[in-house]
Amino acid sequence: MMPHQPSNISKRSEELFCFLMVVDEVSLEFIRRNVSVRKDSDGGQWVGIWRLILLEHQPYDEPRRNGKVPKILTHRLFPQARYSIWIDGKMELIVDPLLLLERYLWRDKHTFAIAQHKHHRNVYEEADANKRRKRYARPLIDLHMKIYRYEGLQPWDQYKRTPSDVPEGAIIIREHTALNNLFSCLWFNEVNLFTPRDQLSFGYVVYRLGGLFKFFMFPNCEYNSIFILHPHIREHSSKIEWAKTMEELKKHPELIESRGGLGLWTPYPGNLDLVVLPPVARTSKAG
Incomplete structure (x- = not known):
């Protein structure tokens, strides 16, 4: 991935x-x-x-999972930073960073802002889309979702306190407060234990914190005024993304990650055989 040079950067932002x-x-x-x-x-x-x-000294053998270290644990890598703005490598920033802090944090006194996913609000719909687009092994995504369903994560509906359970993680704007840092660590724990698809675990961590974590989820349509998108050249990063059944993974152990997702291979204390995943509606061709 080539570095995309940002534009419209003020002299003050270059200094700060x-x-x-x-x-x-x-x-x-x-x-x-x-x-x-x-x-x-x-x-x-x-x-x-x-x-x-x-x-x-990358901790994982899965490139997508390694990318979550600087993305989610920014406060651990740069502990002296008061604010951070994460953008994916595919994005070309066209807005001054100070304006992003003003619009998404300071204006309405937020401390954590993230975009809403373009297509999905329901974690289980996003998981289904991940399987269809081969973002990770299908049976392991199902297992991941069964664990969350067993632990009480309901499909998103209009009565939830959040506009969506599924973020678009290409941009994260945050102040490094104690609660935000705690949330980031808990979020990373899920990415470490289960699949590296951070969109699937964001809503679960919010759910488990029981409303203590406050964040601003802004409309996805605002992307077009912040970035120019340069799509990834390489769609898939590892062989495990192509696995269709658990039997296939057991037959070919070389497909299995050796240092990440170990929670998917650790016996779960509950009976997941009784868990039925909620039905999903495929609302978008792209999703």
Whole structure:
């Protein structure tokens, strides 16, 4: 993934914000081969406004799961930061970061803002879409959802206190408060234990906190005024995404992650055989 240079950045934002791009070794080598990388006197590597940060000693063998470390645990990687704005590598920012803080946090006194998913509000519908689009092994997504259903997560409806249970995680705007940091750690725990699809676990953590975690979920349509989208070139990142049955995974253990998703292979204390997943309505061709 090539760094997309942001536009409309004010001089004040250049002074206040650290524009950091966290990459693995493969991505760093790709960037070096394709664009000029500038080195500063401290050994820092830069492409335009972005400073490249190498994520060494990656904890997982699944690229999507490794990407969740800087995305969700931003407060752990950069503990002195008061605010952070996460954007996916496929997004080109076209709005000044200070304006994002003003619009999504300061104006209405929020501390955590995330976009609503474009197609789904129901976690179980999003899980079904993930299976159809081969975002992870189908039987493991089903197992993940059965655990959440067993633990009481209801399908989203208009009577819930949140506008949706499914976020679009390509942008996260947050103040690093104690509660937001706790939420991020709990969210990452779910990504670590189960599937790396963070959209599936966001609503569950909100549910388990019982209304204590307050956040602003803004309409997905506002994306077009914040970013230019550059779609991923590589749609799939690992072989496990193609597995269709649990028998297939057991027959080919090389497909199974060795360091992530271990909660999917640990005996669950409840009887999941009795769990019936809610029916889903496929409301969008894209979803």
